[in-house]
Amino acid sequence: MFPSAYLDYNAGAPVRPAVAQAVAAALAEAGNPSSVHAAGRRARARMEAARAAVAGLVGAEPAGVVFTSGGTEANALALRGCGRRRVLVSAVEHPSVRDAVPEAEPIPVDGSGTVDLAALDHLLRADPRPAVVSVMLANNETGFIQPVAAVADVARRAGALVHTDAVQAAGRLNVSMSHLNVDFLTLSAHKLGGPSGIGALVLADPDFPLAPMLLGGGQERRRRAGTENLAGIAGFGAAAAAARHEVEGGEAVAEMRRLRDRLEEQARARVPETVIVGAGAERLANTACLALPGVAAQVQVMALDLAGVMVGAGSACSSGKVAASPVLAAMGLGADIARSAVRVSLGWASTAGDVDRFLAAWTELAARKGFDVSAAEAA
Ligand code: PLP
Secondary structure: OOOOEEOEOOOOOOOOHHHHHHHHHHHOOOOOOOOOOHHHHHHHHHHHHHHHHHHHHOOOOHHHEEEEOOHHHHHHHHHHHOOOOEEEEEOOOOHHHHOOOOOOEEEOEOOOOOEOHHHHHHHHHOOOOOEEEEOOOEOOOOOEEOOHHHHHHHHHHOOOEEEEEOOOOEOOEOOOHHHHOOOEEEEEHHHOOOOOOOEEEEEOOOOOOOOOOOOOOOHHHHOOOOOOOHHHHHHHHHHHHHHHHHHHHOHHHHHHHHHHHHHHHHHHHHOOOOEEOOOOOOEOOOEEEEEOOOOOHHHHHHHHHHOOEEOEEOOOOOOOOOOOOHHHHHOOOOHHHHHOEEEEEOOOOOOHHHHHHHHHHHHHHHHHOOOOOHHHHHO
């Protein structure tokens, strides 16, 4: 078999075996959770068990979990459904937050990508309209962690609601809705080793009067009409349970950090011109954002792919788009770095062999582009 290394977990993690089993088990049985007969009741029980597992991942009440078609829909549901006309979102949000409400106002970030709390306070005080503030817990491109609890303090003083997109943070950090002090939190299963096409908006107050985007059915306590994606939900529950176990145990996350740190250290040792974006910043254990200045990210991604190493570029969650990263630009990084940064992200099945394959391909690519790799050759 051609040895390949999948290092693009922030775009989508491989499905865990336990998830595939849970999906298959759900598909093997007939039954709509809304039906009152035995098959319907079994389907409902399966769905509610998954809801409890998803709630458990973030310390929420199961009744607060609204299943959606993914993180994108959950973000839109929070920002459009919360009843606040004024929406403030950080400048480094995923496009599904940035574009959820066209008139959203940007909250600036500093050079380390962190939300500027004083600027947020100023923005909130400058306009008395009731607002909702949305700041992601961890960034999909850089892994940078935002001070969401501090954002919530500032927002609450001004009477604003608070949403956080925890799609990348969940399963990689301990996430607690009450510690974060947020009203709404977004999750997506496929970053956790679950199926794609399923996610959740989690409400701190299960009785919050959320306005649904989809009407015509009483599902999800009238917050999202339509027959539930039971197989997806069952897989999401299995992924959430496994991710919670890993985060609470700590060892899996520590191992991911060791692998990521070795990848970064060795990339710089072998190719000294490698730039590590945010090396000293507080960030996820699984994400590295590396740049080879002057080499377009797209070229790097393709060259690494030819060597069997799969990484992301820019906000590569969206189909094949490889542009200068607006996230890196918002952090004030020069165009040269913003255009030449690739994202390497690890997860539950990553191995030391994956890191070695990356390092070999990185060194070979750098040598071909004329960088000095003599340190690597000497090693
Ligand atoms: N939010 C963040 C931070 C993401 O990285 C993604 C990735 O795709 C999403 C939201 C969208 O989630 P989904 O693909 O489930 O719609």
